[in-house]
Amino acid sequence: MVQENARMNDWMDAEKRVEHAHKLYEKGRWPEAAAELRAAIESNPFNPSWYFNLGLALEAMEDHLGACKAFQTAHELDPDDIETLNCLGVNYTRLGKYAEALGCFEVIQKVRPDYEPCYCNRIVTYTELSRHDEAEMMFYLARQVKDECPLCYFNIGNSFYAREQYDRAIDCWRQTLRLSPDHTQAHARIGDAYWAKGDLQHAREHYEAEAKLSDDNSEALLDLGEVLMELGDFSQAEVNIRTVVEKDPQLAAGHFCLGELAEKRGDFAHAEYCYRKTLMLETQYPGVRTRLARLLLRQNRQKQAAQMLIEELRRCGSDPSRLQEVGELLIEARQTHKAREVLSRLVEIKPHDAHARHNLAVSCFLLDSLNEGIRHCRQALRLQPKYPLALYNLALAHLRKGQEQRARHYVARAMRLAPEDKNILQLGRRLGLQGFWSKLRVRLVPKRTKQPKPAEE
Secondary structure, eight states: OHHHHHHHHHHHHHHHHHHHHHHHHHTTOHHHHHHHHHHHHHHOTTOHHHHHHHHHHHHHTTOHHHHHHHHHHHHHHOTTOHHHHHHHHHHHHHTTOHHHHHHHHHHHHHHOTTOTHHHHHHHHHHHHTTOHHHHHHHHHHHHHHOSOOHHHHHHHHHHHHHTTOHHHHHHHHHHHHHHOTTOTTHHHHHHHHHHHHTOHHHHHHHHHHHHTTOSOOHHHHHHHHHHHHHTTOHHHHHHHHHHHHHHOTTOHHHHHHHHHHHHHHTOHHHHHHHHHHHHHHOTTOTTHHHHHHHHHHHTTOHHHHHHHHHHHHHHOTTOHHHHHHHHHHHHHTTOHHHHHHHHHHHHHHOTTOHHHHHHHHHHHHHTTOHHHHHHHHHHHHHHOSOOHHHHHHHHHHHHHTTOHHHHHHHHHHHHHHOTTOHHHHHHHHTBTBOOOGGGOOOOOOOOOOOOOOOOOO
């Protein structure tokens, strides 16, 4: 009897903990909610709803691995609960476990073909996999169940954005706002698309609209700060960025944006300070080491710049845009052998990228591997025949080999494409003289557009 009473007290205590966890969750105190739920689970490890709620708390904390484990346990205890399986699929997607995610959604479709989220969330998964035709198919299947779902429009908008179909993406996100005027991220995504189109004024308007939607508007304010920088309104850009930094001094992105602003204003010492502060707060922050390397190269600090670039190389994996940028900067830092190694890697990943081929050719020319450089340069021209910079460097290479007739041929082609280019005109006038080998130039990578930030149901 005493043992039964003790067990009853444990269960009642567990129920109170779960009730308290719900209140904590609603207040956004997710770590405390998760702790209460774990304590309740210790008393009764066979209640699937408690594992489900624990999964929600961990998901809110962006602990997607922990959330998957909680949802998996809840699913094992209650295999018929569709919502648990849906949440499991969502968190698998966030972890990049796309096959497992698709498996969850496909099971739901077989059991409950009228459950719209299993189609809506597959739009995200297929977009992440760049399987955009299947993403569109899921969009149309979802609309057969629920014709006007704001998340479906939002997610398929991300798919169009990833394909650089910016007008279609904007139309989808406008539909999201029509159905859900307070939908977070929709204005920001429209701003991203307008920015990608080069329409900075409309981008600014939508970032401003996004910033007004919620108190937690740091990301929108930073986006707004960046577009204001591009528009040349440095004073207002600084107001927005400093608002974010004052609110959260430990936010690496805020200090990075202050570094960008200082760099645009020509205050390179302060820019370096801000970028180093960014690194101190977040060692994995993307792109900060290449920014620092550029600043160091500006000051002829090649050795320090090279160290930054080698460290960035360890972290950039197989990201083509980051490899491209690192390779180009390594050339500037006089690390030509390493640059050729990086650019060769890039060409293996993107064999049909003319700019990657050309930059690899430049590294070969600088190492006096003339024949190899000429081969890569000609391949770049096959991929992009109207490429004056490649023609210019190819002319220099043939001139170095003493093949003046071939050099004249390539200079003539370059002049037809870029008749105002001073370097090409000078080479054309002085063809036959030496001294142009130091003028090899590398194409710089433009600002990357932001990757879509998916939403799930």
